[in-house]
Amino acid sequence: MRPEKQYLVEEVSNHLNKSDYVYLTNYERITVDEIAELRAQLSEFDAEFHVIKNSIFGVAAGTGSS
Template structure:
């Protein structure tokens, strides 16, 4: 392999190594301005969009022993890597591509699992990590809150009955 290709394979391999996921997209009909816009939206999620030659990507994937995605390496391919939250990155991609109706996600890899286009779209519909944390915390707090309400309800009920009786007795005089 020529030194230039080795360098490119090494660069792509480093990009793949720094991310727990990779999304393969078609970029064939994107303009330069649209690509810059997409890169900006992905940068907000700490993700990156790179146009990669299929042969270079295929070699890097084999070197990293990633799941097989060779069937998605037809036509122009770009990769999206990085960012701590793959579902948020998938949301950006899916929304951008649906708004433009030009390109689409071909495939994805999350950890050791290969994702189809439909699975990437399902990933994009998941709540954000912050929303999941908030939901989880509310689930943990619910039993404690309900227990406190039960413990407080009995004395309050007795006080309400006594107060009502006192009002009734006080009003009779």
């Protein structure tokens, strides 16, 4: 795996390991302004919103190939 991808997988793995909950969503029709608003609302609860490629998430979660 390329070093860049390995770094991304490690970052996602770190987020997954420190999280009590993970929500997977389809953000296909959400606008940039709506994402910014969602991130601001989530930050009030020390929560985060990240966009991650399915393949990177799969490897980080242990369900994909490396």
